Amino acid sequence: MTDPLILIILVPFAATIVAPAVARRLGAHTGWVLALAPAIVFAYVSRLLPIEPGTAHTVAVPWVGSLGIEFAFLADGLSVTFLLLISGIGALVMIYASSYLGRDPRLGRFYVFLLAFMGAMLGLVLADNLITLFVFWELTSVCSYLLIGFDHEKAEARAAALKALLVTGLGGLLLLAGFLLMGIAGEQLGLSAIAAGKISGLAAVDLREHAYYHAIFILVLLGCITKSAQVPFHFWLPAAMAGPTPVSAYLHSATMVKAGIYLLARLSPHLGGTPEWGWTVGLIGLVTMLTGSLATLGQRDMKRVLAYSTLAVLGTLVMLLGVGTEMAVKTAVVYLVAHAMYKAALFMVAGNVDHETGTRELHRLGGLRKLMPWTALAGILAALSKAGAPPMFGFIGKEMLYTTKLTVENVGAWAVVASVVANVALVASALMVSVWPFLGKRGDTPKKPHEAPLAMVLGAVLLSLMGLGRGLMPQPFETNLGSAAASAILGRPVEMHLALWHGVDPTALAVLGLSLLTLTLGGGLYFLIRRRVAPVGPLLRRLFSVGPTQLYDLTLQGIYSGADRVTRFIQSGRLRFYVMVTMLVTVIVAGPPLVRAFMGGPAAANGGWRIHEIIVAALALTAALAATALRSRLATLALVGVVGTCMGLLFVFFSAPDLALTQVMIEVLSVVILVMVLHRLPLVIKRSGRLSRGRDAVVAAAVGITMTLFVLTVARVDRDPTVSDFYLEQSVPAAHGRNVVNVILVDFRAMDTLGEITVLGAAGLGVLALLRLRRKERS
Amino acid sequence: MLIFMAILIGVLYSTGVYLMLRRNVVKLIFGLFLLGHAANLLIFTVGGLVRARPPLAAVGADAPPPDVADPLPQALVLTAIVIGFALTSFFAVLAKRVFLATGTDDTDALKSTES
Known part of the structure; x- marks a missing residue:
């Protein structure tokens, strides 16, 4: 547990405890203090560099041992790359957000x-165990939900x-199913439960040979x-821009949306390399790249x-992982890091523009270069990296x-x-996003713009300069991490081996x-859009306005109205409907097995x-039947009383004098109370037609027959006499009582009887309260 | 005798359920009553029917004679009778209050939680 690798996960969680108090004290300066948490993580992880290719550091803490689940963690080149992005960009976003x-x-x-x-x-x-990974995976979805909203x-x-x-939640459930299948397949291929649940353990077997491979x-x-918002599930990502800009910068460009890329990369040695993987x-990735x-x-x-x-970019990364050659994977690594840096910077720049001018609409922006010089510098540098212009990191990517595309044979010219x-x-x-707002003529903005505070400029400038650096x-990156x-x-x-010049x-x-062709064409395209020579914008908006979003909306609407209809049907609010359904x-459920059991066994004695x-x-039987037919309240009550009295007599016949006494006494009390109420x-007015009475009679008869069969079937079972024998033997010596039933109630099970008395008392108080209510109303 | 008791229990359940399916609150009360009887008799019957041998020990004896009736179902039923009484009387008074408050004894009309 003392391994620092586990502790670094705990650092941010520990910081959540103090965060509200810090935010209350420091307000807009909160970020400087809370950024310490990611900074500590960043500093620790940086000390792990350089990472030797092909090595991994693992830690495991037992969790649910019986299910073969551990808190297992793994630090290799891939996870360290992500750790540095998460903590590094995290620190800058923390500083940015409070401002x-x-x-x-x-704020807290x-x-x-x-x-x-x-x-x-x-x-x-960091997770090495599939279940651990899944838990964190879902936690990121939940946090994303809270932050977008x-x-x-x-x-x-x-x-x-x-x-x-x-x-993402739907995807998470499917992922869990996939993980479980992976675990099962791993065990069938001869791994221990622990190893089968571990990503590092999967290296020992070839999952691609298992029958579950395609399902997994x-x-x-x-x-x-x-x-990772790939087509056709991409529509949630643009919608997620409704969240605050720091969230977009952190979750929806640099880190969380890359979790899917991370997992594909992580599992590609175990699941990748097949034609199915490559093509799918x-x-x-290709379709997402073009769509986006x-x-x-x-x-x-x-x-x-x-x-x-x-x-x-996410599409490009997925596509590269699909291609899966050495060159493609190296490209993916460079592209991933370059994108995380320039895109986080650009989001912060967009946030600054929005914050200082009051709008993010490009039509209203322009010429901010002089008023917001640092933001403009960061924006233009980051955009150069995004455009892939030399000498930025994005150019190398x-x-x-x-x-990759030119050297891989099976990809072809189309790619x-x-x-x-x-x-x-x-x-x-x-x-x-760079030339439009920062160069050219001043736009017409809702607020008079000026430079954003240091906290909001710092991150964007640092990240964009790193893209240049x-x-x-590129050598330190390739040897340390890449x-x-x-x-x-x-x-x-x-x-x-990375270089600007090959x-x-x-x-x-x-x-x-x-x-060079790309840069030229891109520049030309921008010119066309800016001068509105071609109606590119409206055309594209129309083209992408239909798609899975509509399907999502329809599905959601369908679920809502379906649930509404089901609820209306089930929750009719009529008591007899509920009674009917229950019966x-x-x-x-109970009828058919009872019939089978009753037919099969011997008749009970x-x-x-x-x-x-x-x-x-x-x-008793006649009285009960007659009670259903009469309309007179008093006559019905008398018949019900007859049933109760007959029961008392039956108790007398079958060796239960205490029951008989209680029954008769209670019967008298009940009749008195009912007379008072009735x-x-x-x-009684006749409210149901003949049809519904007939239907109810059938249901009631079915219930009666079921219960009769139940009695006859259960009576055949030999009861375990241990408890009863104990009471019979111990009644006199242990409790000094000769009436065993009484001894059970007031001695052996006295606490139960106390509970019963409490219930009776509560009911009595209820009756009293309801009766007094009336008296008060009258007075 | 078991078969007769089983039929009686079935009829009590049937009549209880039938009355609970009516729309009058009064019938609902009676239905609940009969259903309580049915359940008590069911537990008592499946506990074994023994004639004229109550679970009592004679004066000076250490234990009741062998082959007495099982005291356990009896203890359970005794509790159930009393609780059933509490339930029905509370429900009866409540039903009356509902009628006085809403002016209807039709359970179909008692659908809304708002007055």
């Missing part, structure tokens, strides 16, 4: 959610939060693509432009992407074309040519009969 939200009274709550999310995310990328007074935010939760693959894939994952990159051009809200371009199309669109959208000097991350995804040690060889030159269910017993039983109630 962004300002004097919001709910916001930080609790944000820190809890961070802890969950750290746990997710932070402005819970807005219907739009609530709907967006629910959408995200339902989509599909379920896990669905979990990943819902989390690759195609889903084209849809981004139709947006004019800065955050939504960024949201759709995030989709495009894009070059590698093209190299190259698709990648170029997507990247041209991404260049244009990068210019949309890594581009100019190679190890790629090795973890591939499942074998590899070396990564020398003169045919492939490198072709790639460079494509890069029918009893008859249907009947014990002979005496004429007086038969007469009394027949009298004369205040109206005469």
Whole structure:
């Protein structure tokens, strides 16, 4: 438990405890203090560098031993890459958020959610056990729900939060099913329960050979693509922009949406490499990449432009993992890191623009360069990285992407074309969020803009400068982390070599040519959009306005109205309906087995009969039947009294004098009370028709027959006499009472009787209160 | 005798359920009453019918003679009779209050939680 790897997960959770108090004291400066939690994690994880490719550090703490579940954690190149992104960007977002939200009274709550999310995310990328991973996975979904819906007074935010939760939650359930199948398959392939539940344990077997492979693959894939917003589940991500901007920067670009990518990467050594994997994952990624990159051009809200371009990048990453070659995996690693940095920076920039000008609508923005110089610097640098312009880190990523496409044989020319199309669109959208608001003429903004405070500029500037720094000097990244991350995804040690300039060889030159072509075309496209030469925006908006969103809305509406109809049907509010359902269910469920049991077994000992017993039983039977037919209240009461008295007699015949005494006494009391009550109630009117009486009679008869069969069947069972014998033997010696029934009630089971007396007392008080109520009303 | 008792129990259940399915509050009370009788008799009967041998010990004896009736179901039924009485009388008074408050004794009309 003392292993620091586990402790770093606890750091953010521990910080949630103090967060509300800190937020109350410090207000807009809260972030500087709470950023310590991610900073500590970042500092610790940084000390683990450099990570040797192909190595992993594991820790396990027993949890549910009987089910083979451990709190098992694993730190290798892949998880450390994510840890650094989560904690590093986390620290900057923490600093940013309190300044962004300002004097919001709910600041403490916001930080609790944000820190809890961070802890969950750290746990997710460190988890070695599948169940541990799943728990953290779901926790991130829940935190995302709370953060998107932070402005819970807005219907739009609530709907967006629910959408995200339902989509990722559904995926989470499928993922759990996939994990369970993986565990079962692992055990069938000869692993121990503990090893089968561990990701690191799966290396010992080949799940691809197991009969469950396809089921596992599909379920896990669905979990990943819902989390990472791949087509056709992509629609929740743009909607999630309803959350506060720090949330969009942190959860919905840099970290949580990458959880699906992480899991695909993590499991690709165990599930990947088959044609099914390659084609399915690759195609889903390709379609998402194209959808996102084209849809981004139709947006004019800065955050939504960024949201759709995030989709495009997530699609690209998924596609690369689908391709799965060494080059593709290295590209994915570089692309992932580059994107996390520039996209978080761009979201913060968008947040600053929104915060200082009062709008995110591009039409109203322009020329902010002089008024917001630092924000503009960060925005333009980050956008250059996003556009893949040299010498940014994003440029290296894009070059590698093209190299992958050109060098992989089975991908073909279409993939190259698709990648170029997507990247041209991404260049244009990068210019949309940088050139449009910051250069050119001053726009007409609701607020007079000025530079955002230090806390809000810091993160964006740092992240965008890092994009530049890594581009100019990629060597520290590749030796410290990149190679190890790629090795973890591939499942074998590899070396990564990054450079801005690849020398003169045919492939490198072709790639460079494509890069320059992309930049030129992207620039041209931006010009067309800006000058409104082509109606690209409206056209694209219309194109992407239909799709799975409508299906989601229809499904949700269907569920609501369906539930409404079912509830109306089941909860009719009529007592007799409930009685009827209860009785029918009893008859249907208990009836057939009883009939079978009764027919099968021998008849129970009947014990002979005496004429007086038969007469009394027949009298009770007749009285009960007659009670159903009479309308006179008093006559019915008299008949019910007859039934009770007959029961008293039967108790006398069958050796139960105490019961007989009680029964007769109670019967008299009941009749007295009922007489008192009945004369205040109206005469009985016939309310049901012949048809409904007939129906009720059938149901009642069925219940009666079931109960008769029940008695006859149960009477055949030999009862265990232990308890009864104990009472009979001990009554005199232990309790000094000769009437065993009385001894049981007042001695052996005295506490039960006390409870009974309490009930009786409570009922008596209730009766009294109800009767006095009337007296008070009268007076 | 078991068969007669079983039939009696069945009839008591039937009549109880039939009365509970009526729309008059008064009949509902009677139905509840009969249903209580039915349940008590059921427990008593399946506990074994023994004639004229109550679970009593003679003066000076250490235990009741062998083959007496089982005291356990009797103790259970005794409790049930008393609780059943509490239930029916409370319900009867409550039904009266409902009628005085709402002006109807039709259970179908008592659907809404608002007055």
